[in-house]
Amino acid sequence: MPPLHPTVKPNPLQKANLCSRLFFWWLNPLFKTGHKRKLEEDDMYPVLPEDRSQHLGEELQGYWDQEVSRAQQDAWEPSLMKAIIKCYGKSYLVLGMLTFLE
Incomplete structure (x- = not known):
């Protein structure tokens, strides 16, 4: 077998x-x-451990929870886009800069 x-x-x-x-x-x-x-x-x-969906989902969930708590304190709607940018923005910015340099 x-x-x-x-x-x-x-x-x-x-x-x-x-x-x-x-x-x-x-x-x-x-x-x-x-x-x-x-x-x-x-x-x-x-897949690398840091690229597994479980890890990425938990990381995004943490940023989303922060966004929701800030929105509740300031009485405005939470923004999923802000949470995504805070979570993944740095890595995509670096990749974009490297692509631009090539």
Whole structure:
């Protein structure tokens, strides 16, 4: 009987250096595999713990709770957009700046 969860190769982004991260070199093995044949689910890397939906949802929930409590104190409607920007805005700003520089 085959194992339920075959051996999962670690995500190379976890050990990638700054240069590799900036230029996405850590993805080269996956690109090579995709060039040779059609990629399959087993070829994909596992999601990093900080990118799992459970973690991201809890982080956003914390910002939303802060937004709701501030809105109740100041008697205005809470803004989901403000919570999302506070939660994810910095990372997207950095990515946008890097994209602009390229």
